[in-house]
Amino acid sequence: MTAMSARDYEPAPVAEPAISALQPRLRRARPLLPLLPLFAFLALFFFFPVGQILSLSLFDQSGAITSANFAKAFSDPLYFDVLLITFKIAGWTTVISVVGGFPVAYYLANAAPHSRNALVIWVLLPFWTSFLVRTFAWMILLGRNGAVNQLLLALGIVDAPASLIFNLTGTLIGMSHAMLPLAVMTMLPVMQTIDGNLSRAAETLGAGRAQIFWRIYIPQCMPGISAAAMMVFISSLGFFITPALLGGARETMLTQVIITQIQELLNWPAASTLSVLLLAASILVFVAYDRVVGLSSLAGGSADRSARTVSAWSRILDVIGRAVVNGLGSLCAGIGAVFAWLLPARAFRGLGRGSSLALFLIVVAFLLIPTLFVIPASFTPGNAVQANPGGFSLRWYEAVFASSDWTSAAWNSLVVGLASGAVALVLGTMAAFAMAWNRFPGKTAALAVILSPLIVPRIVIAVALFFLYSKLELVGTVTGLVIAHAVLAVPYVVITVMAVLATYDRRLDQAAAVMGASRWQTLRRITLPIIKPGLLSAFLFAFVTSFDELTVALFLTGGSFNTLPRQMWSDLLLQINPTLAAVATLLLVLMTGLLFLNERFRRSAGRH
Amino acid sequence: MPDHSFVRNGISRRGLLGGGAGLIAAPFIIRPASAAERITVADPGGVYVTGFTPAFYAPFRKTGAELVNVSRDSEPTSQVKAQVDAKSYVWDVVSITLSSRKLLSDAGLLEPLQFSGADYDELLPLAKQPDWLGTNVYGSVLGYRTDNMKARPSNWADFYDVARFPGRRALPKSPIHTLEGALLADGVDPKKLYPLDVDRAFKKLDTIKPHIAVWWTSFTQTTQLLQSGEVDFLPSSNARIQAAIDNGAPVEIIWDGGLYGMEGWAIPKGCPRAELAKKFIASCANGERQALYTKALAYGPTNQTAFKFIDPARAKQLPTEPANFSKLIPSNDEWWGANKDKMFERFNAWLLRS
Structure with missing residues (x-):
């Protein structure tokens, strides 16, 4: 039973007369049908318009065909340097987010279900504070006179204010703060589906805790880890506001240079050329990542790997990888043995649990820091947001409620977020099923295609969609913005759902089928309930992508209707003022309150 | 809270409750400025709205024409280009800097303007461009x-x-x-x-x-x-x-x-509502009106007669106040x-x- 592959599970052909030789082929392609809606959607609203804009890289500004744009980009070392810096920043952000996110996801996955859901809400808090507010909060907190430096000075850790900002450190703090929830929420659903019996079996066979962790647990987490790393890395490539505000002279992202080309210089061919370079370089990294880490782990288990003719190169890497994991296991086992020898067994077990709790608390505290600053700032009596507000006033809340701008912007953002989240969830989940449960040629390429909306700078997507929308009469419409946001959000859905499906035990479906359930019944009653945590994460990512999106909304609506990030941007024009902190606090309370209520209802519903 | 506050900017509650139908209907609900006597003006938002509303928008609305003000991106040059190239005019008037004007003008993306009259003659020379009128320094x-x-x-x-x-x-x-x-x-x-x-x-x-x-x-x-x-x-x-x-x-x-x-107004080339848009722009040359925005916005009027209407303490903070201006x-x-x-x-x- 265990060796049953996806192919065996194909329902028996129900006496279909063989009309043509084409039919078996079509039948084999049928499992891939769920990919079609997403590919059609992306073809129309992403590849066609964006391809048109990117093809500008082949023309000069007068419209004649030329290779000069690429020649220039390659000959100028500036662009290569900026590309390297971009990848370096994205790489470090990925390492920090995945390493920091792992203990959080681990702790949550192993907590009792009801407390887990309550704890997840804390991890999600940063999502509800707009990236603009968060970035400015870090600016104030990490500054020379900021709270963090004051604390360090008071504790005597430093003698003079430390340089925590306007350098690589500040950039990485801001970026990994933004990316940690994404990493946690991608790894968590995978960890939740891990079969604890395997660890117990290993224990029975005499493996130590460290050995079990490194050799049994971690390999099972790999789909989640590799999905998280990929999403964080690719999302980080597109960041520019955080590095621009928290970085120093050298923290220049390629996206920023592309924006300058589009907006300051009105040089679309140059911007297209750089976007093509960014896309090409990202795909190279993607392919290399696939070779080394193996997206196959994400896309349906390591069986993929042995089936393929593995190159010597990846076999060597595989051996190295195994050696590293085994080595770490032995090392930790050794250290553990020393502790176990020093401490009584119960204390040792307590220590293990305690340290996992401590790591969880440290990371969550980091996630909460800007929030803890935003809430007091919203009660500032004065006009400026300061490190020490001094006093208490509700005037900024009154200002928010007095102006219909904020309420209508919030309403618009909510509507667009829910609608685009729903579109992305349906299209993305269908595609994820086809991707996760089928082996087909060009699967890695298909994944690269699905991920590309994350890599192409949003300003390029915005310009491209504007031209398409002007033909479709969608400029300035809610529908247009919903579609655009669904394009940006759908990669998150596909990856998150694929990651959960990778660890899904398909024997459950087979069991249901044996009991006489139809495919639809199996899906609705067995599969979907089990992968629900993953679907919820996916929807949440999609919703937040839209809820916090500024560039595309600004360009496509031309300001004809306001969204929250747009309203915040406008409010930030002259200075960061406490209205923004009040709005952020309200959002935080509202969203967290909704999640708590939802959790309460779910629990009481479950009891009856 | 009055219900209309949700409708104001486009998405109605009914539109949402109608689910899919509401979304499909939405394009018709919020078509940008298409009425004959209505223009859409894009400004930088925030404190500019606070300043420009009493100075420019309210007096123009009193003339009977409709004016909708929207917020633009900080550097809207590519948006203007996209609108002109696609002939999809979301904006009829847009606020851009003098240097963005240069960029857009060279690319042939701005509607030519021809103004005259007492208010116009009083403007600083740089504020009078063939396709742009400077409102603030x-x-x-x-x-x-x-x-x-x-x-x-x-x-x-x-x-x-x-x-x-x-x-x-x-x-x-x-x-x-x-x-x-x-x-x-x-x-x-x-x-x-x-x-x-x-x-x-x-x-x-x-x-x-x-x-x-x-x-x-x-x-x-x-x-x-x-x-x-x-x-x-x-x-x-x-x-x-x-x-x-x-x-x-x-x-x-x-x-x-x-x-x-300087920052000032321009019209995207080929805009179908250019005539009304020009009327609006011409009205912004008036010194007394310019004086009004300086209460909220610390920028200098391009019409020096504005200083007759500005509090001397505030004037000292503005770039075109004669003593300051002579140093720039x-x-x-x-x-x-x-x-x-x-x-x-x-x-x-x-x-x-x-």
Whole structure:
């Protein structure tokens, strides 16, 4: 039973007369049908318009065909340097987010279900504070006179204010703060589906805790880890506001240079050329990542790997990888043995649990820091947001409620977020099923295609969609913005759902089928309930992508209707003022309150 | 809360409750300005709306025409290009800087304007362009903390003199006006600033580079930097420095050796509502109306008669107040228009080399 592959599970052909030789082929392609809606959607609203804009890289500004744009980009070392810096920043952000996110996801996955859901809400808090507010909060907190430096000075850790900002450190703090929830929420659903019996079996066979962790647990987490790393890395490539505000002279992202080309210089061919370079370089990294880490782990288990003719190169890497994991296991086992020898067994077990709790608390505290600053700032009596507000006033809340701008912007953002989240969830989940449960040629390429909306700078997507929308009469419409946001959000859905499906035990479906359930019944009653945590994460990512999106909304609506990030941007024009902190606090309370209520209802519903 | 507040900007509750049907119907609900006597004006949002509404929007609405104001991106040049190229006019009037005008005008993306009359004749010469009308002047000036700077600086040379004027400094992560500052500090005659001696500017910049604590990227940031004392001495727009002063920070503006630019109205080329849009733009040349926006916005009217209607204490904070204006140097957009791309590349490369 265990060796049953996806192919065996194909329902028996129900006496279909063989009309043509084409039919078996079509039948084999049928499992891939769920990919079609997403590919059609992306073809129309992403590849066609964006391809048109990117093809500008082949023309000069007068419209004649030329290779000069690429020649220039390659000959100028500036662009290569900026590309390297971009990848370096994205790489470090990925390492920090995945390493920091792992203990959080681990702790949550192993907590009792009801407390887990309550704890997840804390991890999600940063999502509800707009990236603009968060970035400015870090600016104030990490500054020379900021709270963090004051604390360090008071504790005597430093003698003079430390340089925590306007350098690589500040950039990485801001970026990994933004990316940690994404990493946690991608790894968590995978960890939740891990079969604890395997660890117990290993224990029975005499493996130590460290050995079990490194050799049994971690390999099972790999789909989640590799999905998280990929999403964080690719999302980080597109960041520019955080590095621009928290970085120093050298923290220049390629996206920023592309924006300058589009907006300051009105040089679309140059911007297209750089976007093509960014896309090409990202795909190279993607392919290399696939070779080394193996997206196959994400896309349906390591069986993929042995089936393929593995190159010597990846076999060597595989051996190295195994050696590293085994080595770490032995090392930790050794250290553990020393502790176990020093401490009584119960204390040792307590220590293990305690340290996992401590790591969880440290990371969550980091996630909460800007929030803890935003809430007091919203009660500032004065006009400026300061490190020490001094006093208490509700005037900024009154200002928010007095102006219909904020309420209508919030309403618009909510509507667009829910609608685009729903579109992305349906299209993305269908595609994820086809991707996760089928082996087909060009699967890695298909994944690269699905991920590309994350890599192409949003300003390029915005310009491209504007031209398409002007033909479709969608400029300035809610529908247009919903579609655009669904394009940006759908990669998150596909990856998150694929990651959960990778660890899904398909024997459950087979069991249901044996009991006489139809495919639809199996899906609705067995599969979907089990992968629900993953679907919820996916929807949440999609919703937040839209809820916090500024560039595309600004360009496509031309300001004809306001969204929250747009309203915040406008409010930030002259200075960061406490209205923004009040709005952020309200959002935080509202969203967290909704999640708590939802959790309460779910629990009481479950009891009856 | 009254229900209409949700409807105002487009998405009605019924539209949402109707689910899919509401979304499909939405394009018809919020078609941008299509009525005959209605124009859509794009401004930078925020405090500009507070200033421009009593000054420009309200009086124009009184004439019987409809005017909708929307907020634009900080640098809307590509949006104008997209709208003209696609012939999809979301905006009828858009606020752009004098240097963006140069860029768009050279690309043939702006509707020609021909104005005349008493109000128009009173405008500063630079405010009267063939396809653009300047409404406000901003100063690109130095500001410093009076408490942290032991000696009081008075010009660009002092910004570069870290020995006599110790303090933390910031510069924009952009060559615009940064190169001018370097040349002024190096003793170039303000009247012979352009064409910029670029090599000399970068050589001077080399000397200050190690002393720059922050390379700022957004104007909002500069208010915060001065306000919190993160930085003691930086160039920014006068309104951003003024915001820190208004919040009670011990900060002063140095007008001497500052540069000035303008913001104003333009019409995307081929706009079907250009006639009404022109009427609106013409009405913004009036000095008395310009005086009204200065209550909210610390920028200088382009019509000097406005100062008859401005409180003298406020006038002292504005770039076109005669005493301030005499110290400012016009930014040369012709030169920047021809050299901007090369300067951005060179500046970025210079920053990365350290």
